[in-house]
Amino acid sequence: MGTTERVPLTDDRICVAALRLIDEHGLDALSMRRLGTELGVDPMAVYRHIPGKDELLKAIVRRVFAQMPVPADTGPWTVRVHHWAHAYRSVAQAHPNLVLRIVTEPAVVAVAAVQANEALYRALELSGLRPADIASAADVIVDFVNGSVLADVTGDTDVDAAALFLAELDARPDDDVAAQRRVFAGDRLDESRNSFDFGLDIIMAGLESLSGR
Amino acid sequence: MGTTERVPLTDDRICVAALRLIDEHGLDALSMRRLGTELGVDPMAVYRHIPGKDELLKAIVRRVFAQMPVPADTGPWTVRVHHWAHAYRSVAQAHPNLVLRIVTEPAVVAVAAVQANEALYRALELSGLRPADIASAADVIVDFVNGSVLADVTGDTDVDAAALFLAELDARPDDDVAAQRRVFAGDRLDESRNSFDFGLDIIMAGLESLSGR
DNA sequence: ACCTGAACACCGTTCAAGT
DNA sequence: ACCTGAACACCGTTCAAGT
Numbered sequence: 001m002g003t004t005e006r007v008p009l010t011d012d013r014i015c016v017a018a019l020r021l022i023d024e025h026g027l028d029a030l031s032m033r034r035l036g037t038e039l040g041v042d043p044m045a046v047y048r049h050i051p052g053k054d055e056l057l058k059a060i061v062r063r064v065f066a067q068m069p070v071p072a073d074t075g076p077w078t079v080r081v082h083h084w085a086h087a088y089r090s091v092a093q094a095h096p097n098l099v100l101r102i103v104t105e106p107a108v109v110a111v112a113a114v115q116a117n118e119a120l121y122r123a124l125e126l127s128g129l130r131p132a133d134i135a136s137a138a139d140v141i142v143d144f145v146n147g148s149v150l151a152d153v154t155g156d157t158d159v160d161a162a163a164l165f166l167a168e169l170d171a172r173p174d175d176d177v178a179a180q181r182r183v184f185a186g187d188r189l190d191e192s193r194n195s196f197d198f199g200l201d202i203i204m205a206g207l208e209s210l211s212g213r
Numbered sequence: 214m215g216t217t218e219r220v221p222l223t224d225d226r227i228c229v230a231a232l233r234l235i236d237e238h239g240l241d242a243l244s245m246r247r248l249g250t251e252l253g254v255d256p257m258a259v260y261r262h263i264p265g266k267d268e269l270l271k272a273i274v275r276r277v278f279a280q281m282p283v284p285a286d287t288g289p290w291t292v293r294v295h296h297w298a299h300a301y302r303s304v305a306q307a308h309p310n311l312v313l314r315i316v317t318e319p320a321v322v323a324v325a326a327v328q329a330n331e332a333l334y335r336a337l338e339l340s341g342l343r344p345a346d347i348a349s350a351a352d353v354i355v356d357f358v359n360g361s362v363l364a365d366v367t368g369d370t371d372v373d374a375a376a377l378f379l380a381e382l383d384a385r386p387d388d389d390v391a392a393q394r395r396v397f398a399g400d401r402l403d404e405s406r407n408s409f410d411f412g413l414d415i416i417m418a419g420l421e422s423l424s425g426r
Numbered sequence: 427a428c429c430t431g432a433a434c435a436c437c438g439t440t441c442a443a444g445t
Numbered sequence: 446a447c448c449t450g451a452a453c454a455c456c457g458t459t460c461a462a463g464t
Contacts, residue, residue, distance in 0.1 A: 144412075
């Protein structure tokens with residue numbers, strides 16, 4: 001009973017409602033009109049707090065990035081990078097329908113990345129790489145994680161990507177896809193178990209062989 | 214004077230016009246109505262050839278992927294992977310406004326990937342990796358290239374991401390961003406010259422240290 | 427048989443009018 | 446001073462009506 005405001009439609013409430021809409025019904029389901037209905041206010045009331053839909057999405061992404069857990073600062077640097085990558089990934093996977101925007105909105109990512117990447121840079125400082133290589137290494141890791149997360153998230157949506165791939169493989173003349181036939185001869189895609197951790201290990205093995213050059 | 218059809222609005226003409234709209238005015242500029250106007254036909258005439266907007270986008274992406282140049286099958290496998298990655302990247306960069314869809318549309322990617330990835334698999338077969346590792350290696354490379362291309366393409370749009378990053382870095386308390394301050398102390402981001410080729414080299418160095426395990 | 431365009435159920439955003 | 450909602454300029458898609 002402190003304030004006399006009656007549910008005053010804060011930025012907070014707006015973002016939470018909008019994010020719920022996105023999480024539950026997809027990115028396309030977020031419309032200013034539907035958001036208004038969801039909040040029980042006039043569709044235009046939101047414009048009192050946020051300039052437009054783009055800004056709303058930026059605010060949501062900012063908020064989601066802020067929820068990224070800070071990975072533990074313990075263990076060898078390779079383990080710390082794994083921790084960081086999984087923390088980053090968990091944020092994206094918590095809101096799959098938003099991931100495209102997370103990975104895409106450059107202004108937001110620039111700001112959020114400063115916050116999110118600090119732990120990655122701390123880990124990489126322990127690797128023995130030169131500062132310039134640390135920056136490049138961080139870029140490579142971030143790009144890989146973004147690509148990997150994106151592949152994860154888009155897979156879920158509607159179709160079984162693996163099945164489509166195998167069907168397409170069978171439909172092609174032998175000569176066009178000979179190498180892929182050979183690679184997938186015995187086990188057919190079943191072992192896509194942990195391409196994420198594998199990729200991180202590969203990248204870090206590469207970095208180590210570079211630093212021991 | 215062969216046929217009697219008067220500019221019969223083929224799938225081809227539709228896709229070309231739609232892609233031009235996307236390339237020149239952005240993904241949002243593609244609407245079924247505007248496409249109709251562009252083609253000089255009734256907005257609904259397109260539906261005679263393509264079931265809806267989603268299918269139109271899939272057709273466009275398929276078409277763009279088909280334009281990917283087949284990289285030369287010569288030189289050591291590491292060079293071939295570089296060739297492949299640059300060919301893949303060139304396709305995406307030829308149509309920056311479409312990249313999001315290229316990377317995102319799972320059904321399309323599954324089909325197009327079979328065609329695009331064959332050269333990558335051929336290169337990786339020369340690496341000495343076991344078949345299961347070849348598949349994982351291809352995943353890692355594709356994910357990295359996707360992430361990297363995406364970062365490239367979203368950067369162009371509206372703001373200078375590097376400037377935003379540095380501004381945000383300065384705005385933060387020292388303790389929050391100490392590692393990033395140290396890394397970017399001397400040269401400030403100027404050397405982001407070729408993070409793409411660097412990343413590929415890192416990944417392949419990692420793969421080599423794995424295969425020589 | 428083929429095409430058209432009116433109509434439906436939506437959008438984001440502006441702005442005059444109300445309380 | 447604050448909020449509302451009518452209005453504008455758009456959407457994708459359906460479907461009855463025309464030729």
